Amino acid sequence: MEKKKNILSMQLDVSDFLPANEEEKQSLVVMRESVNFWRDGLRRFRKNKIAMTSLFVIILIMIFAFIMPNFYPYSYEQQVRGSENLAPMEYSDEELARIAAGENVFPHILGTDSLGRDTMVRLMMGSRISLLVGIIASALVLLIGSLYGTIAGYFGGKVDLVMMRIVDIIYTVPDILIIILLMVTLKYPLQNLANNVEGFGWINTIGVGLICIFIVFSLLYWVSMARIVRSQILTIKEQEFVTAAKALGASHARIIKKHLLTNVMGTLIVTSTLQIPSAIFTESFLSFMGIGVAAPMPSLGSMATMAIDGVYSYPYRLLAPAIMISLIILSFNLLGDGLRDAFDPKLKN
Amino acid sequence: MARYLAKRAVISLLTLWLVSTITFFLMFMVPGGPFLAEKTPSAATLEALNKKYGLDQPVPVQYKNYMLNLLKGEMGESIKQRGRTVQDIISSGFKVSAKLGGIAILVAVSIGIPLGCIAALNRGKWLDNLIILIATTGIAIPSFVVSTVLMIIFSVKLDLLPTYGLSSWKHYILPVISLSFYPTAYISRLMRSSMLEVLGQDYMRTARAKGLSQSKSLFKHALRNAVLPVVTYLGPLLAYTLTGSFIVERIFTIPGLGNEFISSIINRDYTMIMGTTIFLAFLIITMNLLVDIAYTIIDPRIKLK
Numbered sequence: 001m002e003k004k005k006n007i008l009s010m011q012l013d014v015s016d017f018l019p020a021n022e023e024e025k026q027s028l029v030v031m032r033e034s035v036n037f038w039r040d041g042l043r044r045f046r047k048n049k050i051a052m053t054s055l056f057v058i059i060l061i062m063i064f065a066f067i068m069p070n071f072y073p074y075s076y077e078q079q080v081r082g083s084e085n086l087a088p089m090e091y092s093d094e095e096l097a098r099i100a101a102g103e104n105v106f107p108h109i110l111g112t113d114s115l116g117r118d119t120m121v122r123l124m125m126g127s128r129i130s131l132l133v134g135i136i137a138s139a140l141v142l143l144i145g146s147l148y149g150t151i152a153g154y155f156g157g158k159v160d161l162v163m164m165r166i167v168d169i170i171y172t173v174p175d176i177l178i179i180i181l182l183m184v185t186l187k188y189p190l191q192n193l194a195n196n197v198e199g200f201g202w203i204n205t206i207g208v209g210l211i212c213i214f215i216v217f218s219l220l221y222w223v224s225m226a227r228i229v230r231s232q233i234l235t236i237k238e239q240e241f242v243t244a245a246k247a248l249g250a251s252h253a254r255i256i257k258k259h260l261l262t263n264v265m266g267t268l269i270v271t272s273t274l275q276i277p278s279a280i281f282t283e284s285f286l287s288f289m290g291i292g293v294a295a296p297m298p299s300l301g302s303m304a305t306m307a308i309d310g311v312y313s314y315p316y317r318l319l320a321p322a323i324m325i326s327l328i329i330l331s332f333n334l335l336g337d338g339l340r341d342a343f344d345p346k347l348k349n
Numbered sequence: 350m351a352r353y354l355a356k357r358a359v360i361s362l363l364t365l366w367l368v369s370t371i372t373f374f375l376m377f378m379v380p381g382g383p384f385l386a387e388k389t390p391s392a393a394t395l396e397a398l399n400k401k402y403g404l405d406q407p408v409p410v411q412y413k414n415y416m417l418n419l420l421k422g423e424m425g426e427s428i429k430q431r432g433r434t435v436q437d438i439i440s441s442g443f444k445v446s447a448k449l450g451g452i453a454i455l456v457a458v459s460i461g462i463p464l465g466c467i468a469a470l471n472r473g474k475w476l477d478n479l480i481i482l483i484a485t486t487g488i489a490i491p492s493f494v495v496s497t498v499l500m501i502i503f504s505v506k507l508d509l510l511p512t513y514g515l516s517s518w519k520h521y522i523l524p525v526i527s528l529s530f531y532p533t534a535y536i537s538r539l540m541r542s543s544m545l546e547v548l549g550q551d552y553m554r555t556a557r558a559k560g561l562s563q564s565k566s567l568f569k570h571a572l573r574n575a576v577l578p579v580v581t582y583l584g585p586l587l588a589y590t591l592t593g594s595f596i597v598e599r600i601f602t603i604p605g606l607g608n609e610f611i612s613s614i615i616n617r618d619y620t621m622i623m624g625t626t627i628f629l630a631f632l633i634i635t636m637n638l639l640v641d642i643a644y645t646i647i648d649p650r651i652k653l654k
Contacts, residue, residue, distance in 0.1 A: 318498075
């Protein structure tokens with residue numbers, strides 16, 4: 001029988017003060033398991049059907065560009081005599097004769113060009129070059145731009161002022177002018193280096209033109225990356241965890257590496273993914289002006305340009321590289337959008 | 350404001366000077382010269398030609414002479430196009446390119462902004478998806494492909510529109526479409542994302558809650574805030590489009606500034622390179638300044654100082 005309660009007592013129940021058992025503890029956990037930045041982003045990225053499809057398409061294109069040419073019966077520079085200007089799936093008389101003789105002749109799936117080169121394998125090589133230009137150029141841009149932007153944003157003041165004015169100047173000089181000037185200026189020294197100095201022979205295997213493009217792109221296009229990174233760093237460096245790190249005596253290098261760069265990682269990934277299509281675009285524009293990749297190496301841009309000259313007679317020759325360029329740019333754009341949706345904390349909802 | 354403008358003017362002049370100096374010395378580092386492309390002239394002629402254009406002097410002296418002339422407002426004569434001054438070529442080319450580019454940007458803005466708004470207001474519905482699809486494809490197709498395909502369809506196959514020149518309004522249709530294709534797609538994407546951000550803001554809910562009509566809250570509150578990124582993009586876009594696109598001018602055979610600029614570089618027409626570069630840099634700087642001033646008009650919270 002419960003004792004009659006005293007009105008003035010606090011009427012405590014002793015059992016309320018016993019330690020909770022495991023079961024009770026579990027029932028109080030309402031939060032899901034904590035996930036870090038990458039796992040969280042990846043989970044959201046996987047749910048995005050469009051982004052996953054574009055990733056799949058990019059992988060397919062990479063297989064098409066990097067693996068298939070190695071097994072293809074024709075090579076991109078091989079000129080098949082007597083098979084000039086063939087329509088898709090058409091055989092030349094000579095090849096028909098060989099087929100009649102029981103030989104196995106691989107069809108020219110997309111026809112041949114005016115020099116008798118198989119368009120299909122040139123399309124593969126062209127995609128390879130365009131992808132290489134896009135990926136390497138944006139990797140270099142990422143490296144230079146993020147470092148430059150971080151340093152300018154982190155140190156601020158006079159350093160920032162001078163560094164950003166340099167960016168403004170590079171931004172103002174017409175980029176096509178610098179590209180053309182640098183391409184022409186770099187060509188001869190690089191060629192000399194490749195031919196005369198030992199240890200630089202590899203330049204010839206990649207091609208002087210291609211290396212020029214890498215250098216030019218990385219010299220020019222890091223400016224917008226630097227601007228984006230700087231503006232992000234400006235807001236992040238004012239936050240408490242940076243002050244805390246400083247108070248604990250962390251060096252500038254450590255703060256930049258561990259605290260600032262990791263926090264702008266999302267932006268960096270997205271911006272460099274979106275940089276890839278724009279580099280491919282610029283390369284095709286350069287090829288259009290005749291200063292892109294050197295012949296016989298094809299790029300998608302130079303193939304399209306060559307096709308434009310004979311477009312009234314052979315419209316399908318323009319179609320293949322044009323579709324390929326558009327497909328590559330489209331899928332990288334969609335991938336970049338998907339990555340941004342997944343990794344940009346401001347877009348979470 | 351006046352102090353700000355004065356400061357900006359000084360910085361702009363400084364930038365302009367730096368750009369022209371860099372260009373000048375870069376230009377002379379490039380191998381080859383303006384007279385090498387033609388059938389190689391004899392040594393005597395070459396010497397005479399070099400003397401005539403002052404190319405026989407050392408580069409720093411040439412630089413000094415050029416800058417002094419520039420201060421007097423003279424850009425010299427074109428080396429390649431004999432007898433025409435650089436100002437003359439630039440102004441005749443710019444008239445053509447600016448008219449074409451101006452129309453193209455008008456088209457891009459007046460299609461791109463409404464498309465982006467419509468997409469944002471119908472977020473997730475089929476109309477939104479359709480607009481995204483069009484816009485994303487629009488950014489992915491290079492302009493020389495657009496121009497060529499348009500030309501094949503409308504000029505060659507259907508024989509509806511002319512393929513070259515700019516002599517009637519019909520001549521403008523294809524170049525304008527090719528020029529405005531990319532910016533239209535880009536602006537509608539930009540507009541959509543910034544509109545989405547604005548629509549989620551608290552002041553939009555307040556506007557609706559205090560009884561403002563849908564259209565009024567949209568035009569008075571949302572549009573004004575959402576259009577800022579588009580204005581930022583418009584600055585450099587205007588500068589580059591008004592000075593002409595090399596590709597479109599080449600394909601449609603239009604005597605514009607874009608063509609002059611690229612061919613001057615390829616021909617090493619030194620005075621033309623300097624003239625067009627300074628002109629383009631000047632335009633970009635001015636446009637960026639205009640954009641910054643436009644900010645303060647669109648968004649009074651932004652103060653220039």
